[in-house]
Amino acid sequence: MIKRLLFSFLSIFYISLSAQEDCVSAITVCGNSNINYTPSGVGNEYETLGGCLSSGEHHSVWYKFTIATSGTLTFNLTPTGPVDYDWAIYGPNTSCGNLGFPIRCNASGTLASTGMNMTNTNTSSAGGNTTPYCKYMDVVAGETYYLYIDNWSTTVYTFNLTWGGTATFVSPFSGSGIATNPFIAPGVAGPNPNSPRVISMCDSSVPFNFTTLSPGIINGNANFTISYFNDANDAATGSNPITSPISIIPGSVYYYNINYNSPSNPGSSLNACKQTGSFIFEASNLTASITASSMTLCPGGNVTLTSASTTGNTWSTGSTNPSIVITAPGTYTLVTTNGNCTSPPASVTITAASDPNVQITGSLVLCDTSTQLIATSTGTGNLYTWSNGATGNTISVAAPGTYTVNVTTPANCTYQKSVTVTQGVVPAVQNANLSICSDTPTATFNLTSAQNNISTTAGNL
16 A cells, blocks of 8 residues: 555645646645545536546546656545546646546446556446446556546535555655655544544634644744645635634634745745645643542651643642652642643642540559550541450450550541550468457557468568
8 A cells, every 4th residue: 555644634635726627727646645625616627538528527626646656556536425426547748738538537427436446457437337446557657647536416525535556656745855854733633543633722712823833733844834724625725825813613624734845946846745634623621630549648658649630740849740649738739731721720738637646544454353444535436456456445454465556547547555564463361360468348459460470472561
């Protein structure tokens, strides 16, 4: 297949400046570019076409192309509606005043696609129910041909024509050494490969200056200029260019031509070559949006802030990443841009978590029974988990050791408190008989002196 050029648009083709219905003003096709056109009328002359096209002109257009690389040549012409397109090719190296007999001619009445392919062997198809395709052509570098296309039906529909085969056409745009840099289409790709490019428009009420797109499209290539148009036919003929800022209509298709002008050879046929692309404006309501992993910053922790956009981000921290990790409380802002529009700032405030003041109460000395430890904290909805696996704010402790409670707040922050429980000494006691001689009805006993008889555990009172 023939190599496609730099852009793939809804309408990609190369054109000359003047009206296209007559052979003498044929549109110059360069670089095997795709063609999108809606013919109207027969031009200034009702031309004799010869061959299978004996019925004459109806709604016609002429194209002229010169071969740069020898090889095979095919094309496929598809109407956008149920109409009959006829066509003929003249050449090589003929003139409009002496076209001669067409070397390929097709007047099939098929209301669908037509053209040349690598499988058909016929070089002509007469009118009526005949084959809509003809045999391919073998072409040689330097040869020039004319292609005539006619919408035979009363109703006119746009046609799309794509070239095929191994031959190439002359072009100043690709592989010629004239354009040293790739041309860059404006905007971003549309939903389909052949859709117009999409340019975001921040405020469609402000007249748009189309020339602001030109430097980016030309991309530093010398001797190229850009013209802008409201419709495909104006782009094809170079008529009615947009020369001043206008109020654009979102969703409407606009067109541009890349024009080559040879500084050393004003009469060069390459000056008739134009590369055309299409684009639409899309109203942009660009907004920034932040998602926070938490609205509360825990002690020693962090919070991740994430933009809804993967590109075009600028955070108040200076980061341009889609996400940032913050370790300090405060207000963080974000703006996003798509290259044309910048959103209003979005902000989020991250607060420091409040310390719930965890405390543990209860006896920290074990005797001969268990002791209870009770954890308390400020706030509601706190969850308690102890180091021994218990949950809830109260545990019963039967063994000495260090006990820790983790308190998790509704903000998912965790705080700790620990206490150490020790084992107390349980005294050994026994019954003791105390006696004293007294000569009065009452007596005084010194129990301290009898302590060793009551308990053998030192230090007990």
